[in-house]
Amino acid sequence: MGERTVAGEPLELLQAAFAKLKHRKRSDGMIEVSGKLAPELGEPLLRAAIRIERELLDQDVADGDSDVRTTSERRADAFVLLANNLRPRSIGPEGKGSCQIRASIAALAATECPCHTI
Numbered sequence: 001m002g003e004r005t006v007a008g009e010p011l012e013l014l015q016a017a018f019a020k021l022k023h024r025k026r027s028d029g030m031i032e033v034s035g036k037l038a039p040e041l042g043e044p045l046l047r048a049a050i051r052i053e054r055e056l057l058d059q060d061v062a063d064g065d066s067d068v069r070t071t072s073e074r075r076a077d078a079f080v081l082l083a084n085n086l087r088p089r090s091i092g093p094e095g096k097g098s099c100q101i102r103a104s105i106a107a108l109a110a111t112e113c114p115c116h117t118i
Contacts, residue, residue, distance in 0.1 A: 007048035017041040052078035
């Protein structure tokens with residue numbers, strides 16, 4: 001069985017990149033995600049996010065409205081989809097300890113997550 005990938009990148013590298021990200025709650029209630037990543041972690045994370053963003057744009061075009069989301073919204077949605085794909089398979093979307101991640105125009109993602117730090 002081969003190495004598991006997410007958006008064409010090795011799962012372990014993406015999980016390591018997310019583990020290095022920091023977050024803080026802003027005064028407007030949103031969560032700001034930031035981090036400084038070495039190229040061996042940052043580049044796969046960026047490539048994966050760009051691939052997902054491109055898929056979302058293709059989906060929007062196929063649905064007949066490439067302007068349904070702004071670029072910022074699409075990037076936030078891609079980030080959230082990537083984060084959700086990195087969750088352990090044993091934690092279901094409705095299961096105990098599951099993460100609830102939401103996209104926002106104002107910030108990349110907001111999270112209420114007792115099981116991970118994103």
